[in-house]
Amino acid sequence: MTASAIPLRLRLAKPEDMPVLSALMNRAIGDLLPAFLPPEGVTASYEVMGLDTQLIADGTYFVVEDGGAIAGCGGWSRRATLFGGDHSAGRDAALLDPAKDAARVRAMYTHPDHTRKGVGRLILDACEVAARAEGFTRAEMAATMGGVPLYRACGYVDIEPFEAETSSGYRVPLIRMGKAL
Numbered sequence: 427m428t429a430s431a432i433p434l435r436l437r438l439a440k441p442e443d444m445p446v447l448s449a450l451m452n453r454a455i456g457d458l459l460p461a462f463l464p465p466e467g468v469t470a471s472y473e474v475m476g477l478d479t480q481l482i483a484d485g486t487y488f489v490v491e492d493g494g495a496i497a498g499c500g501g502w503s504r505r506a507t508l509f510g511g512d513h514s515a516g517r518d519a520a521l522l523d524p525a526k527d528a529a530r531v532r533a534m535y536t537h538p539d540h541t542r543k544g545v546g547r548l549i550l551d552a553c554e555v556a557a558r559a560e561g562f563t564r565a566e567m568a569a570t571m572g573g574v575p576l577y578r579a580c581g582y583v584d585i586e587p588f589e590a591e592t593s594s595g596y597r598v599p600l601i602r603m604g605k606a607l
Contacts (some may be wrong), residue, residue: 434472434544436552439487440481447499448477450537451479451511457538462571464600470596471570478533480519487533490545498589499546500534502553504560506563507532509568509590509600528604529553531567534607546576558607566604574601583603 439447455475480503481487487501508516508530522529531553536545557565566585569577582603583599589597 434497434548435491436488436548437491438485439482439489439501441482443489443496443499444477444479444482446496447535448478450496450499451476451533451535453538454535458536458572459570466594466596467598470592470594470598473594474510474514474590474598475533475570475593476513478507478517480505480507480512481532485502486553486556490548490551492540492543492545496537497540497543498534498536498549500546500549500553501532502557502565503530503532504557504562505530508566508602509533518579522562524563527562528564528566529557529560529562529607531565534567534573535566546573550576550580551554554605563607564604565607566602568600571599572599574603577603 450539455471456468459471481501486503487497490498504522506520506522510517534546534549554565582605585602585604589599591597
């Protein structure tokens with residue numbers, strides 16, 4: 427059986443995955459965002475994006491393996507933080523109320539060698555199922571320009587564009603998107 431015949435496998439991320447996940451995120455930012463942002467925008471993106479270990483601790487972060495290699499990662503959260511890694515400003519660990527708040531889709535990344543193979547959609551579907559199981563009826567995210575086409579294809583709609591300001595002064599463009607679950 428060839429590696430391409432092995433189906434994608436979804437599982438929860440584990441603490442021991444963190445070094446590989448960080449490397450995958452950096453590679454995705456560096457290799458995929460240049461199609462959407464100028465070089466200074468890609469550099470600034472590292473400041474506002476990255477690994478949020480709270481998602482792994484909460485058991486809401488997934489990885490997709492393709493032939494044993496991690497092909498992508500992403501998750502959802504019952505916490506108020508909309509985007510950003512452990513190093514990002516503006517994080518808020520407050521728990522959301524499923525009766526009135528939207529679950530957060532968080533930190534979606536696909537390894538550049540695995541784009542357009544269903545990795546992102548598989549993770550997004552798992553996030554939506556898990557959030558619904560906890561009583562959430564809506565999901566929201568802060569989408570990068572690179573992720574917007576996938577999210578729109580999966581039924582997410584634009585709520586508002588905004589920018590994440592970085593220490594360099596560059597403002598990384600993002601779109602707050604949402605969907606009824």
